[in-house]
Structure formats: structure tokens, C-alpha cells
Amino acid sequence: MKMEVSDKVAVPQKRPHIKKGFYHARLVEVKPKKTESKYGKKIVLLFEILNDAFKQNGKYLQLATEAYYEYKQDDGSYRTAVTPNSRITQIFQALGWKFTTQGLDTNDFIGAEAEVLVDDYEYEYTDPNTNKTEILKASTINDVNKWEDQPEVVEEVVE
Amino acid sequence: MDSKSFLTILKYIEDSKLPREVISKLRSKCVDISGELLPSTTDRNIKRNIKLINELEELFKSVAEKHNTDFPDIFCFFKGYKDSVIIHESIEEDSRVPAAMIESLQIRCKTNSVIKISEKFNYQQIKVITRRIFDAHPNSPLVFPITKYHHIEGKVIGEIEQRKIKIPVAWKVEISTKEDKTYVPYLFGEKIPKRTKIVDEVSGEFYLYRFLSKERKEYALISTDRLKLDDYSIDGISIEVEDFKIIGDAYRLINKFTVFFVHTAKSHICQLQNHKQLFEHADKLKLTGNRLYQYLSSYRKNGSIQVLEHPKWFLKLTSAFLFHKKKGDTAEYPMHILWISERGAGKTTFMESLHQKSGETQEIIAGSASTIKYLIPSFKETNRPDMGALAKASRLCIIDEFFRILRTSHKEREDESGRMNDLLEHKDRQAGSGQGKVRTSMTARLFAGTNPIAGTNNIVNLVEKFDDSFLSRFLIYYQTDDHVKLVHQKKKEAKVYTTEWIEVNDFLSIQDYLQSFDAKYNRERLVKIFDKFLIFFNEEVKGIYEARYLHHLECLIDGIIKTRCLITRDPSFKAKEEDYQEAEYIWAIIIKGWFRQNLDDILRDLSIPIESRARFLPENAVYLLEKLASLGYKAKLGDLRDKCRGELHAPSIAFYLSLLKEGAFVIERDGYLYHHEWEAIERK
Numbered sequence: 003m004k005m006e007v008s009d010k011v012a013v014p015q016k017r018p019h020i021k022k023g024f025y026h027a028r029l030v031e032v033k034p035k036k037t038e039s040k041y042g043k044k045i046v047l048l049f050e051i052l053n054d055a056f057k058q059n060g061k062y063l064q065l066a067t068e069a070y071y072e073y074k075q076d077d078g079s080y081r082t083a084v085t086p087n088s089r090i091t092q093i094f095q096a097l098g099w100k101f102t103t104q105g106l107d108t109n110d111f112i113g114a115e116a117e118v119l120v121d122d123y124e125y126e127y128t129d130p131n132t133n134k135t136e137i138l139k140a141s142t143i144n145d146v147n148k149w150e151d152q153p154e155v156v157e158e159v160v161e
Numbered sequence: 162m163d164s165k166s167f168l169t170i171l172k173y174i175e176d177s178k179l180p181r182e183v184i185s186k187l188r189s190k191c192v193d194i195s196g197e198l199l200p201s202t203t204d205r206n207i208k209r210n211i212k213l214i215n216e217l218e219e220l221f222k223s224v225a226e227k228h229n230t231d232f233p234d235i236f237c238f239f240k241g242y243k244d245s246v247i248i249h250e251s252i253e254e255d256s257r258v259p260a261a262m263i264e265s266l267q268i269r270c271k272t273n274s275v276i277k278i279s280e281k282f283n284y285q286q287i288k289v290i291t292r293r294i295f296d297a298h299p300n301s302p303l304v305f306p307i308t309k310y311h312h313i314e315g316k317v318i319g320e321i322e323q324r325k326i327k328i329p330v331a332w333k334v335e336i337s338t339k340e341d342k343t344y345v346p347y348l349f350g351e352k353i354p355k356r357t358k359i360v361d362e363v364s365g366e367f368y369l370y371r372f373l374s375k376e377r378k379e380y381a382l383i384s385t386d387r388l389k390l391d392d393y394s395i396d397g398i399s400i401e402v403e404d405f406k407i408i409g410d411a412y413r414l415i416n417k418f419t420v421f422f423v424h425t426a427k428s429h430i431c432q433l434q435n436h437k438q439l440f441e442h443a444d445k446l447k448l449t450g451n452r453l454y455q456y457l458s459s460y461r462k463n464g465s466i467q468v469l470e471h472p473k474w475f476l477k478l479t480s481a482f483l484f485h486k487k488k489g490d491t492a493e494y495p496m497h498i499l500w501i502s503e504r505g506a507g508k509t510t511f512m513e514s515l516h517q518k519s520g521e522t523q524e525i526i527a528g529s530a531s532t533i534k535y536l537i538p539s540f541k542e543t544n545r546p547d548m549g550a551l552a553k554a555s556r557l558c559i560i561d562e563f564f565r566i567l568r569t570s571h572k573e574r575e576d577e578s579g580r581m582n583d584l585l586e587h588k589d590r591q592a593g594s595g596q597g598k599v600r601t602s603m604t605a606r607l608f609a610g611t612n613p614i615a616g617t618n619n620i621v622n623l624v625e626k627f628d629d630s631f632l633s634r635f636l637i638y639y640q641t642d643d644h645v646k647l648v649h650q651k652k653k654e655a656k657v658y659t660t661e662w663i664e665v666n667d668f669l670s671i672q673d674y675l676q677s678f679d680a681k682y683n684r685e686r687l688v689k690i691f692d693k694f695l696i697f698f699n700e701e702v703k704g705i706y707e708a709r710y711l712h713h714l715e716c717l718i719d720g721i722i723k724t725r726c727l728i729t730r731d732p733s734f735k736a737k738e739e740d741y742q743e744a745e746y747i748w749a750i751i752i753k754g755w756f757r758q759n760l761d762d763i764l765r766d767l768s769i770p771i772e773s774r775a776r777f778l779p780e781n782a783v784y785l786l787e788k789l790a791s792l793g794y795k796a797k798l799g800d801l802r803d804k805c806r807g808e809l810h811a812p813s814i815a816f817y818l819s820l821l822k823e824g825a826f827v828i829e830r831d832g833y834l835y836h837h838e839w840e841a842i843e844r845k
Binding site for chain 1: 443448725
């Protein structure tokens with residue numbers, strides 16, 4: 003059987019890094035984190051940074067943040083993390099949710115805009131060509147706040 | 162106002178017996194002001210002129226007071242200008258046509274003909290074209306051009322004739338005088354003088370329809386192509402003809418009726434062409450699920466937007482109702498909703514809010530003041546049948562107090578309701594009586610709300626009162642207690658307002674596009690959901706459920722998938738597991754509502770499998786079961802009470818626990834409470 007061959011190999015990628023600060027962003031995806039964290043289960047919220055300066059191949063730069071959605075209890079069961087003062091609640095309230103006991107559907111906030119605080123973190127990067135390891139900085143979202151649109155321009159009425 | 166005509170007032174000053182110097186002063190002031198007056202062509206100019214006239218009027222008043230005299234004619238002149246309001250002006254249309262256009266048409270049209278011109282020529286210009294072609298050729302051809310001068314959007318509400326008919330549109334008229342004979346062409350809409358002789362005419366073969374525009378203006382539509390009874394965006398030329406309205410026993414009022422010659426007709430006003438455009442449009446509107454549901458439940462009044470809170474599942478049902486594509490084997494028809502609840506449960510306000518987003522010119526139909534004849538075609542006037550409100554609506558027809566329409570003729574209620582059946586299935590049908598006939602079809606989906614009058618407060622009684630075939634065409638929703646409770650609770654709380662709104666046309670373009678294609682789903686999976694509920698029904702109820710409820714369930718899942726894909730920008734429009742779960746959840750709530758009165762009997766009926774009955778458990782009972790499960794499916798009463806204390810009071814715990822015990826959802830044994838799944842869990 004004749005098979006196709008490709009010389010492409012998986013190359014460790016440098017993680018995106020932009021200047022620290024507040025950026026206008028849009029939520030594009032919410033998915034559960036595959037591995038469980040220290041205090042329970044987390045979701046990953048993926049945001050697009052709506053800044054043309056960071057666009058690559060016509061696509062906005064994407065950065066993520068995480069939040070607990072279920073805390074592990076002593077007896078091994080889980081309880082919801084969506085309580086009035088939790089981080090997940092604050093994130094979704096920033097995206098337009100009003101706290102209600104009717105439940106929270108993360109799908110309802112895809113496309114919602116927010117102001118995100120981008121901060122740095124450090125990670126080890128091994129260059130595949132030189133095999134040299136170095137400490138690099140990458141960006142992460144540290145906080146999510148409400149995005150306030152520009153006030154509408156109202157045409158002045160001339161008598 | 163030109164200064165010359167204004168200065169006519171000077172003659173009234175000359176007639177007065179005032180000293181010369183006073184007259185001279187008034188004259189010069191009048192002349193000064195007349196120089197400043199502007200032509201009365203715009204509101205702004207008129208305002209300015211009135212200001213100047215007021216100034217002059219003050220002067221005249223002071224002179225009149227000082228010299229003890231009066232200027233009645235002058236004050237009358239001022240009053241006439243200031244107090245009159247022009248409500249309609251007949252502005253003459255431009256009649257110039259480029260010579261080159263006429264020359265080319267003269268070459269093209271050498272015999273009597275009806276032609277289409279893709280230019281925006283008005284009626285006056287059409288007349289010029291016809292006359293110039295008529296005069297240029299020795300055989301005087303009659304030409305009737307159809308241009309694209311007017312644009313209308315709306316719905317073809319009925320077909321006046323089943324086939325093409327010949328309609329004369331231009332005439333060659335002989336005008337004889339003693340000396341000679343002249344020939345003049347007359348066009349459709351022009352009045353041919355009496356004592357003239359028609360010597361030639363040109364006719365076209367046309368289809369004839371009735372059209373209702375978005376501005377609620379009715380047209381007689383004349384088209385060379387066959388049109389569907391659907392929404393259209395049409396270019397053509399409208400011509401007014403004389404008509405009569407009978408306003409008394411013998412008096413007829415002359416009025417103008419508009420006839421519209423179609424140049425081009427574009428079916429359905431759908432702006433979006435593909436998924437990519439849909440998502441771009443949604444991004445532009447910053448449309449999220451949260452925003453969509455808030456929009457569906459908000460009501461705009463005097464500039465402020467109030468959010469009317471309803472359960473989330475209900476808003477999902479509403480969006481599915483608006484977005485699903487019609488389904489069916491031969492004729493495709495949508496899921497209509499019939500919402501039944503007691504007064505004050507939020508029906509009317511919700512329907513009003515829905516109406517604001519429908520783009521319908523037709524108002525909400527008040528069932529308490531209407532008869533069924535208002536909904537379906539009726540034939541009171543000869544040759545002018547009324548199409549009925551159901552057919553007139555384009556996308557959404559909303560009826561409040563629906564059962565009151567059917568109750569008006571109490572004895573024949575069954576037959577009455579059945580008269581809507583064909584329309585509700587969106588079938589293209591001909592209706593007629595001795596007075597006339599008309600082909601008509603409904604394109605809108607019906608959202609009806611009603612009180613459960615005449616003992617129809619549960620599904621069993623409802624099926625006894627009304628025709629099965631009529632009822633099966635609706636997804637019947639008996640408002641659940643939880644829903645009613647939420648509405649009542651929100652009424653007591655402070656009103657919630659928002660600033661977010663989506664313009665109707667923006668929303669309708671999304672709605673129209675989503676209604677234009679099928680989402681992909683597994684039908685077998687739906688049949689399973691459908692079958693799960695059959696166990697609860699008696700023979701009568703089973704009848705309506707089996708007749709059309711699978712169709713409604715398909716419509717529901719189609720709408721649920723589209724809503725999710727729209728808000729998550731998923732271009733697959735293919736069902737996911739969560740869509741089936743959502744559909745089953747909503748379906749269970751709707752069916753649960755049918756048994757509001759005898760729900761407890763169902764819960765206690767041990768002959769029905771426990772998994773089926775579990776769907777109908779009240780929220781608090783489900784909460785108790787969940788807590789019992791979290792305690793290891795087995796707990797002492799005191800432990801369970803402690804666990805639930807934060808959410809439920811002791812009497813509530815006792816009440817729901819007794820219900821769970823009677824239904825064998827919880828078994829009490831040896832001082833322990835066992836969850837019905839305890840044994841299965843233990844075995845694992």
C-alpha cells in the first residue's frame with residue numbers, strides 16, 4: 003500500500019506574550035479542564051483579544067483563564083462553585099449574567115465581551131533546534147471585568 | 162410667500178382713516194418685512210415667516226390701540242397664514258424622459274405591446290413614453306411600460322384569479338371634432354373622456370393577487386409571473402384607480418385604490434445567504450444567548466425596555482418556536498403554540514413583547530371581541546373576499562383569549578374550530594362562497610394564549626370540549642405552577658430594565674434565515690423521547706398526541722439546535738447530546754403541565770414505571786431525592802432534615818417526603834429512608 007509521507011513534526015510552540023494591561027476581549031469557548039485541580043473541577047474560558055495589533059493570519063490572539071465550577075468535598079462528592087461570591091460567578095456577571103437560581107448555561111455567554119486584565123507568567127521553553135532551555139514569559143488572563151461600550155453619540159437637535 | 166402677494170395687504174392700510182405719517186410708517190414696515198419673507202416651501206421657512214408676521218401683527222395691534230381703530234382684514238390675512246396646516250400636497254411628478262431612451266424604445270416597439278423597463282420612471286414619464294412612441298410611428302403603436310419606480314415589501318395574501326387573465330392597459334381613443342379626427346393614447350389609470358371612441362387597445366396576460374404591505378396598505382397586484390402566497394419584496398409601478406366605499410345605506414364615497422404592476426418580485430425578505438453571513442451578522446449585533454433570551458422577554462415602552470422574567474426553558478421554547486423550520490410530509494407546517502393559564506400569569510404581556518419583535522403590521526387579535534370569521538376567509542362583499550387574519554399575517558399571528566373566539570357559537574364549537582385546520586397546516590387552498598372565491602394560504606406561525614374557560618383546565622377536559630384534529634395542530638402548554646409562581650414573584654419585585662435591544666429587521670433577518678433550512682438530528686432518538694410519554698395518556702389524549710406531536714417534537718429539536726448553534730457560532734447545525742436532553746427536558750415540562758390537576762395521582766400510580774413518573778416530580782421533591790443520594794442513598798430522617806434545612810422548611814420536607822413515600826421513590830425501613838435506586842447502587 004502506497005502511503006503519503008510528511009516531514010512535518012510537532013514543534014514546541016512559544017506561548018503568546020503581550021504587554022500587561024487591560025484589553026477588550028470576547029469569550030469564544032468554554033470547556034471543562036481535562037485534569038482535576040487541587041480543590042475540584044475547573045473550566046477553561048478562552049477569550050479573543052479584540053486588538054488588531056495582535057492578529058495573526060487574520061485571527062485574533064486567544065488567551066485563557068480558569069475558574070472552579072465544582073469544589074470537591076471531604077466525602078468525595080462535589081458541590082457547585084457557582085455561589086454569589088465565587089470567582090466563576092464574578093466572571094459570568096462581568097459577561098452579563100444576573101445571578102439566579104435558575105442555573106448557569108455557559109453557552110449563553112459565548113460572544114459576550116469583557117475587559118480582561120492580562121498579566122505575565124513564566125514557563126520553561128526548550129528550543130528544538132539548539133535543545134537549550136530558557137525561562138520565557140507568556141500572557142494569561144488574571145481578571146475579567148465588565149466591558150462598558152462607548153456612550154452613544156446623540157445628534158443635537160437644532161431648533 | 163412672495164413679497165408681491167404679501168404686499169396686497171397694503172390696500173387694507175390705504176382704506177383706513179389714519180394720519181398719513183402713521184400709514185407711511187406701516188407701509189414701510191410692511192415693505193421691509195416682505196423683503197425678508199421666504200418661500201413657503203419648507204417648515205423651517207414657514208416658521209420664520211410666522212415669526213416675522215407676529216412682529217408685524219404686534220405693530221398693527223399697538224397702532225390700532227393707540228388710534229382707536231381696527232384692521233380686521235389685515236388680522237384675518239395674518240390668521241389665515243398662521244393657523245392653516247397643509248396635510249397633503251399634490252406635487253407634480255417630473256415628466257422629463259431622456260430623449261435617447263425614447264429613441265431607443267421607438268426602434269424597439271413598433272406594435273402594440275406591454276414592456277418592462279428597468280428604469281425608475283414615474284407614471285407621468287410612462288405617459289410621455291407612450292405618447293412619444295405613439296406619435297412617432299405611422300401605425301401609432303400602443304405601449305404600456307412597467308417600470309421600477311415603486312418598491313413595496315409585504316405578503317401576497319390571496320389570489321384573485323386562478324389563471325392568467327387578459328387586462329387592457331392602454332387604449333387608442335378617437336376624438337372627433339367637426340373638422341377632423343385625432344387619435345390619442347390613454348393609459349391604465351387615466352380617465353378616458355366621454356363621447357370618445359376607443360378604436361384600439363393593448364392587453365396583457367396577468368395573474369391577479371391581493372397584497373398587504375408592511376405599512377398595512379392593500380394593493381391589487383398585477384404580475385406576469387405566478388407568485389406564491391408568501392413574503393415578497395417587489396419593484397414595479399403603482400397606479401391609483403377610482404374605487405367606491407359604501408359608507409351609508411345609499412351613499413358611496415369615492416376613494417383611490419392602488420393597483421401595482423410588478424416588474425420584479427423577490428421571494429421572502431431574507432437578507433442572509435449562508436451560515437458565514439449569519440454569524441457575521443450575529444457578531445455585529447453582539448448576540449449572545451444571554452442577550453437573545455433577554456431580548457425575547459423584554460418589552461419596549463416609551464423609550465424604556467422592561468425585562469419580563471420567565472423561566473429559562475420557556476424562553477428556549479420561544480426561540481425554538483421562532484427559529485424552527487416547518488416540517489411535514491406533503492405540506493410543511495410549523496409548530497403553533499397554545500398557552501393556557503389562569504388570568505394574571507404573564508400571557509398577555511409576553512405576547513405583546515413577542516409582537517414587538519414580529520415586524521407584523523397586524524395587531525394582536527383580541528379573542529374576546531372577535532369571531533372566527535375574522536380569522537378565516539369570509540365573503541361579505543361580492544368579489545372582494547376578506548382573507549382573514551390568519552392568512553394576512555406574514556410571520557407571526559398572535560391571538561389573545563383564543564378560546565373566547567371559539568366559544569361565541571357555543572353549540573357548534575367543534576365545527577367552528579375545525580374550520581381553521583387547513584390554514585393551520587399552511588396548505589394552499591381555495592376558499593369560496595356564493596359571493597366569490599379566493600386561493601389563500603397561511604404563512605405565519607400562531608401563538609395563542611387563553612384562559613381555561615368552560616372547564617378546560619386540564620388536557621382530558623380540553624379534549625372532550627374541542628375537536629381533536631384542531632387541538633393536535635397546537636403544542637398545548639398548560640402553564641406550570643412553577644412558571645406561574647415565578648411570574649407572580651417577579652411582579653412583587655422591583656421592575657428590571659435594560660438598555661439592550663435588537664432592531665426588528667436585524668432580528669427578523671436571523672429568524673428568516675434560520676427558518677430556511679433543516680438542522681440535522683437523529684429521528685429515532687426523537688421517537689424514543691416521544692414514546693416515553695405515551696404511558697401517561699388515556700385514549701383521547703393519546704389520540705391528539707400521536708396525531709401530530711412527533712411533528713411538534715421535531716420542530717422543537719430543530720429550533721433548539723438552531724438556537725444553540727447560533728449563540729455558540731457552531732456552523733454544523735447538527736444535534737448534540739445536550740440538544741436531545743434539552744428537548745426532553747422542555748417536553749417533560751409541557752406534558753407535566755397537562756396533568757397539573759391530577760399530577761399527584763400519576764406520581765402515586767405504581768403501575769407506571771418509576772423512571773417515567775420521576776419526570777413529573779416537583780422541584781422540591783427532586784431536591785430531597787438528590788440530597789438523599791448525596792448521603793449514600795440511605796439516611797436517617799434526622800440526617801436528611803439537617804442536610805435540607807438550608808433550602809426547605811420542616812413542613813415542606815414532611816409534605817414532599819410523604820409524596821415520595823407514596824410513590825415509592827423513597828422507602829422507609831428500620832428507621833432509615835432508602836432512595837429507590839439504593840438497591841441498584843448497592844449491587845454495584
